[in-house]
Amino acid sequence: MKADPAGVLTGAHYLDGDFACGEGAMAAGCRFVAGYPITPSTEVVERIARRFPTMGGSFIQMEDELASMAAVVGASWTGTKSMTVTSGPGFSLMMENIGLAAMMETPCVVVNVQRGGPSTGLPTMVGQADMMQARWGSHGDYEVIALSPQSPQEAFDLTVEAFNLSETYRVPVMFMMDECVGHMTERVVIPEPDEIEVVPRRVTEKSKEDYLPYRLNGHLVPDFARAGDGYRFHTTGLTHDERGYPLMSAECQEACVHRLVEKILGAAGEIExxxxxxxxxxxxxxxxxxxxxxxxxxxxxxxxxxxxxxxxxxxxxxxxxxxxxxxxxxxxxxxxxxxxxxxxxxxxxxxxxxxxxxxxxxxxxxxxxxxxxxxxxxxxxxxxxxxx
Amino acid sequence: MNPDLVRDPLPMPEHPVTPYLRMERIPHVWCPGCGIGTVVKCFATALERTGVDLEKVSVCSGIGCSGRTAGYLRLDGFHTTHGRAIPFATGLKLGRPELLVTVVSGDGDLVGIGGNHFIHAARRNLDLLVILINNFIYGMTGGQNAPTTPLTARSSTMPFGNFEPPFNLPHLAASSGAPYVARWTCLHIRRLTWAIEEAIGRKGFRFIEVIAPCPTLYSRLNKLGTGLNGMRFYHDNAEIRHGADTRDVAIGFQEPILCGKFVDEERPTFSELMDSHYGEVLGDEYVAMPPEGGFLHE
Amino acid sequence: MSDDRKRAAGDDGRAGAPLAEARTEIRITGFGGQGVVLAGHIIGRACAIHGGKQATMIQSFGPEARGSACSATLVVSDGEVLYPYIRGTDILVAMSSEGYEKYRDELRDDGVLLFEQDLVHPTFKQGQKSVGVPSTRIAESLGRAIVQNIVMVGFFAGVTGLVPEEAMRAAVGGSVPAGTEELNLKAFAEGLDYARHAVTAPTLELRRPPAEGVTV
The missing domain is CATH 3.40.50.920 (Rossmann fold)
Structure with a gap:
């Protein structure tokens, strides 16, 4: 479908990568953002905090990055496209609920404007040393998608792509910017809303009686049901069966984890x-x-x-x-x-x-x-x- | 045998809260004598009495024995990460404002690892109903010390008795800004059900602490007997004092437990404040999140 | 940090070897609160949005919010800007003494210095062109010292001719807070006017060709 015009600031702008990323999120249909201030990523949420109230979006500055990521996963279960934004130290804290997002198969975007590390490192200066963390940072086996923009223009374009991929594969997508791109101001052209292709949440067409949250329906990405639509489903971070119920067995673990990995690696040809x-x-x-x-x-x-x-x-x-x-x-x-x-x-x-x-x-x-x-x-x- | 004497067995009447439970998951994981099941029953009964649209109710839990609650209620149920039920619920509520979002979890989960989220959600007055089941100990991991363990009580990580002062949870909630604060024990089934029913009708950060026995760990490590002994203790030592100053309701080891509704005030919620503030500042430009969420329809 | 890296970051206060890109490298410096970044933003926007060029702006971030030396760098090119930082300056705009002292040595031998003449007292160097403007006094004469940076932008436009005046004017109007356009455009015009009347040097050729020896 085409982008909601309310979120699209069509025109040629002189924007830094952080602002462009925020614009990309709004154009992609993101309407919930939870974040915690951290250099050099804060401008992304500052932009969003200023613009959300005019487009029906909800921004909340949470008490820490653990909470930000948890809130993003929660909000995404309502069908509202959701994102959080951080840099290295906050990315480390988010790993817990990135794992939850992967396990529950929750579409969401996590922006990491990378700075020098380890630890507090170089808050205002560039780094690219969180690339392995993006893939392996949370415990256990899972796969994510990660993108890396090289300019403010791409910070816009690829944020839209990040949302689209997260919706298509029901997976947290890591948007791996860096401080240089984030704090670099260049010409950014934002197209007309009808030139921006966005992937909406694919909601199940099954009846309430037939629906099971993790039963496959022709492909490796299960059908989604929104909280509040009457499906009264259950989901958990524990290893679960197709009903979303915890099931502690090697067989269930194999089925569960294998699919989390395979739905991404098996589609690598399309995602690459x-x-x-x-x-x-x-x-x-x-x-x-x-x-x-x-x-x-x-x-x-x-x-x-x-x-x-x-x-x-x-x-x-x-x-x-x-x-x-x-x-x-x-x-x-x-x-x-x-x-x-x-x-x-x-x-x-x-x-x-x-x-x-x-x-x-x-x-x-x-x-x-x-x-x-x-x-x-x-x-x-x-x-x-x-x-x- | 006279066939007339062989009668159909009497049909088993359905338990009144069966429609609220995931019966296919019964038997549950909780120990005999545990108080958590009682809270689930009271919660389900309160839902029934209020007649809320069950399709619009979400329940979130964290990790631990009480954290399993979300898994047994036939609602949209989210069994999240340890300590994060409140921020997860925050996302649900802000993502789809029309939902009744509830959190049912334990003391270690909500005020130990999740303590920061607890005070901030109360401060913001987020529209969440939080039921905290306090059994004074970490149950699922085997009886470790909790931020609620009374002074001198034993736990597996305080084998010589706890020397850390515990939280007074109603006071923590009230002083952080919660507009509805109550405490009951698992013995007070009717009063607890009424409290939940009443809290469903309120708005903002509603906090109900439920004191529950843990016969397997807390009671055993402290030689307090069975679940029934726990109930007897509540019977003899719970004192109802509505409107008590929350500074006075701290719990000492095997000392009287003050119960009741301590706070019941009206205070604008996070979303109400956001709406009124943006409405005032931005006027017609302000577009609130629609009640059904920021969902992009085809 | 190796010398190479320092030079690339432009933080050692020395001009480094030019890159194999045809580009104009600019640094604007002043103290926090003077609107250094906004000045850089306006020049960059004039080039990239209204002037048909590529312009990459980087602001240097320090932990201090106000009062310290602050700077923004710009790379302006007719083609794609690949390397985002500057290696030396072709144009140094100094609005504070501290900023000037910090960055004076990175100005190339044939570079141009634009300075706030009541605040900066530069040491002239053979081959470099230096032109001053009392931008703070001009801004004060307009009733608002805060538009000093826009006076400097106007002066920059008049002295360098990097992009057409109209492009600069459009960028000023589009970058300043709503309701202040008139005042800011006036400040811009004053700076431009000062450049026309007070500076006798001809408009300078500032587009740097690819450096000899760097490309083959």
Missing amino acids: HVEEEATDDAEIVVISYGITSRVAQLAIEMARERGIATGSLRLVVVWPFPERRISELAGRVGGLVVPELNYGQISLEVERIAAGRCPVWHIGHGGGTVHDPETILETILEAARAAA
Whole structure:
């Protein structure tokens, strides 16, 4: 369906990534936000707090991030699209109820404007070191979807995509911004409402007598019923059967967890979103995401001017990981270069997929600023020399 | 045998609260003599008496013995994470304002790990009915000390007796801003049912503490006998004092338990304040969340 | 932190090697409360929304809300801006002495300094162009010292000619609080006028070509 015009601020704006993300959420139909102030993400909720009262949205500043995430899961069970926004320290606190959202299969979006860590780290400066936490941060086995924007424009566009994915797969979606994109102001074009495709909550068509909250109906994502529609269903964070009742058995655990994983990994082909440039005849491919992909692009152009056939693969959706595509590349390129603002997260995944078929060159960085393009260039040149 | 003498057995009459329960999940997990089932019965009876639309009632629980309550009531039921039933319920209420959102959970859950949420929800006067079943101990994990364990009482983590002062829960709720505060024991079945019934008719953060026996752990560790002994203790030691100053209702080990309705005031709720404030400041520009929620229809 | 990283962050107060991007790098500095970020926002908006260019603005965040040296950086380009930070400044706008002292050495040898002449007393350097404006006094003469930053934006527009005046005017009108447009446009006009009458230097060519030796 098309976006609700009430939430769409059509036009060309000069916005920072945080504001653009907030606009994306409102355009996507988000009408409940719970948050707790934390730099560098707070501007997202400030924007929303100012605009929600004119569009029937409800914002509440909760007492902490544990509560924010719990409230988001609760609100989503009413069918109201819901989101919370945070940065590293708050993301850690949210892990508890991100797990609940995954287990109850609750659509919601969690924005993490990444800053340098660990702990309180660098509140006002950039980092990309929460990427593994986004996937594995809550205990137990589950899968999520994670996206990473590289500009304020993408902070808008991809927030809409994040909501759409969360609705389609009934899964918490991690929106992995970074401080640089969040606090960077650029031109952002917001389309007309009828040019924005949004996925509404897919509510069950079954009768109250026939409905079971976790019974499958043709695909791995079960039908949703809203609280208050008369289905009088039960759901729990415990391992549960298709009635949503706790069932403590190895068989039920296998069925429950296997489906949580499989509904995402099995659909990875549809969820994956990469942007490729000149990978067809590339000798070296740079794999990057978020703000790092912009700096990497500059290095790639410099490498090409030096005669190195350098391609770019940008992860727009980071989780699920584009394993097949990276595996294909690993089988025929001379090296994969992975710059990121951490000491080895996505590069480990690339190494796993490459499985020794080509060298993987990780360019680590503690955060606080972005890579120098010259540093990335040096590694591309080194990778090209090694491959020759 | 004379076939006339073989009669159909008398049809078993249905228990009056059966329609409110998930009978397919019975027997429940609670121990013999536990007080939680009594609270469930009183809650169901109160729902029946008020005649509220059951399709619009949600019940949220956290983790622990009392946290299993949501799983036995035939309502939209949410068995959430430990301590987070109140913020989860906050989302439900704000996401679909027409719902009657209730929280039934235990002392360790709501005021131990969830204590911060409890005081803030009371401060905001969120429209939630919170029933806290206080058995003075962590039951499901095996009898550890709770923030409600009376001084000197034994628990598995205070084997020589508790030396930490406990919360006085009605006072905590009232001083945080709750407009309705009551306490009953599991013996006061009718009064507890009336209280729940009355609280359903009120608005804002309504808090009912129910003192419940835990024969398996609290009573055993403290040599207090069976559930029946617990009831006898309530019978002999519960004193009804409506309107008591909540500063005076703290509970000591095996000391008299003051019960009653302590606070019953009218105070604007979070949503009412939001509506009136935005209405005043923004005028016609203000669009409130629709009662049925911010749901995007096709 | 390595020297390279410091240079990239632009925080060591020295001009770094230019990037292989054709771009104009700008820093606006002042003390908190002077409207440094709004000034940067208006210039960026004029370029990106009304001027047909790309403009990436980054505001530097410190823990202090008021009174300390505060700055915003802008990268303006006809093409895509990939590297978001600045490596040196082609144009330094200094509205406070502390800000000037902190960032003066990152101004390139052929860079341009615009300064609040009653608050900043710059050391002139061969090859650099320096032009001052009594923006606070002009703002006070309009009755509101708070529009000092907009006077400076007008002065910036007149001196640099980075984007057409109209684009700047549209950005001022669209960025200031509702109800204050008239006052702010007046402040802008005063700054622009001061640049026209008080500054004799011709409009400067500020678009930096790709650096020699960085690209092949």
